[in-house]
Amino acid sequence: MKAVIQRVNESKVTVDNKIINEIQKGLCVLIGFEKDDTEEKISKMAKKIAQMRLFGEKFEKSVMDIKGEILLIPNFTIPAITKKGTRPNFQNSMNPIEAKKFYDKMIKELNQYVVTKNGIFGAMMEVDIKNDGPVTIILEV
Numbered sequence: 001m002k003a004v005i006q007r008v009n010e011s012k013v014t015v016d017n018k019i020i021n022e023i024q025k026g027l028c029v030l031i032g033f034e035k036d037d038t039e040e041k042i043s044k045m046a047k048k049i050a051q052m053r054l055f056g057e058k059f060e061k062s063v064m065d066i067k068g069e070i071l072l073i074p075n076f077t078i079p080a081i082t083k084k085g086t087r088p089n090f091q092n093s094m095n096p097i098e099a100k101k102f103y104d105k106m107i108k109e110l111n112q113y114v115v116t117k118n119g120i121f122g123a124m125m126e127v128d129i130k131n132d133g134p135v136t137i138i139l140e141v
Contacts, residue, residue, distance in 0.1 A: 001037045001045050001102075002078045004030040007054045007135035011071045013119045014126040021117035026068030027054070028129050032078025033094040033102045042105050045141045050113035054135055064114050072110060073119040073127055074103045096122060 005027055012022035029049060049070070055061040063070060076099065080088035094102065100121045110116040119125050 001034060001041050001141050002032050003045065003049065003139045004075075004078060005049060005052070005054070005137045005139055006030075006129055007132045008071075009130045009132045011127065011129045013071060013073060014128070015120050015123045020120055020125075021071060023069040023071045023117055025066060025132075026070055026114075027063050028071045028073065028127070030073045030075040030078060030127075031103070031106060032075050033099045034079045034092050035094050037094060037102060039102075039105065041141050042102060042109055045139070046106060046109035046113065048139060048141065050110060052137070052139075054137065068114065070110055070114055070116040071119070071127075072103075072107055072116055073125065074099070074121045 008026060008028045010024050011028040013020045027049065050064055051062050053059045053062050055066050076090065076093045077088065079092045080090055081092055082088050103121050107116055107118050
């Protein structure tokens with residue numbers, strides 16, 4: 001399981017020219033699930049995202065501390081293998097049926113910590129990110 005976490009001043013996700021969800025100050029998280037991921041990893045990843053100190057002058061506050069929100073975007077391309085050639089290989093990405101279940105569970109898990117809004121699994125989405133910093137972290141569990 002891999003996530004690209006971006007500290008944002010605002011972020012929104014649009015499908016077919018319709019805004020699906022948007023947040024103000026918080027985190028935009030692009031999440032990718034891998035074949036060997038387990039449900040235990042969901043809890044670990046959610047806790048780490050919610051508690052990661054990415055805010056404040058000295059990175060002393062989490063998204064929970066600032067009462068921010070999370071926009072969680074499913075992204076099967078994140079687990080891509082890129083070591084050989086120039087075309088990404090997606091053989092490590094979880095199959096869509098299982099990945100959808102993991103995504104739904106991740107939303108529920110994150111909502112235990114902070115308000116979490118979603119994209120639409122499997123849709124072609126346009127994600128607008130107003131990065132703050134910029135601060136971008138790649139997280140793997």
